[in-house]
Amino acid sequence: MSQRTRRLPPYRDSLAGTLLAAREAVMAPIRPMLRDAGVTEQQWRVLRVINDAGSIEPTALAEAALLFAPSVTRILKELVERGLIVRTPDPEDGRRSFVTLAEPGRALLDETSKRTIRQLDRYAAAFGQERLAALLTELGALIAAIGPAEQD
Numbered sequence: 001m002s003q004r005t006r007r008l009p010p011y012r013d014s015l016a017g018t019l020l021a022a023r024e025a026v027m028a029p030i031r032p033m034l035r036d037a038g039v040t041e042q043q044w045r046v047l048r049v050i051n052d053a054g055s056i057e058p059t060a061l062a063e064a065a066l067l068f069a070p071s072v073t074r075i076l077k078e079l080v081e082r083g084l085i086v087r088t089p090d091p092e093d094g095r096r097s098f099v100t101l102a103e104p105g106r107a108l109l110d111e112t113s114k115r116t117i118r119q120l121d122r123y124a125a126a127f128g129q130e131r132l133a134a135l136l137t138e139l140g141a142l143i144a145a146i147g148p149a150e151q152d
Contacts, residue, residue, distance in 0.1 A: 046079065049065045054100065088100065
């Protein structure tokens with residue numbers, strides 16, 4: 001009995017290619033908003049995670065933002081210098097620190113979020129709110145089934 005050799009699909013039809021194309025479709029209209037706000041995609045992710053957490057330790061921040069720790073270190077340094085976040089030493093362990101949003105960071109996040117939410121509403125209108133919710137649920141299940149994403 002001969003065994004057929006399975007071949008990879010064309011990249012654009014692969015799981016990775018399709019997910020990347022979807023990410024690019026989602027981010028393309030948002031990138032100009034981030035440029036207008038003066039932040040990169042990675043800085044935006046960091047600001048969003050800090051906002052969600054209230055206060056967070058850099059290692060946990062890197063994990064939540066899906067970024068490598070050295071990238072987060074560089075991003076935090078720049079965001080502190082710009083006055084968008086505040087870094088506070090852990091009073092119980094001087095080797096650790098926590099980061100929180102400074103008022104200018106909160107204002108940037110609030111203003112940019114308004115524009116981003118309008119774009120996300122357009123996605124829901126175009127694709128369907130229920131379909132979008134189901135897609136997010138399925139993607140969450142995929143992540144749970146195959147393991148955590150590698151950081152970029």
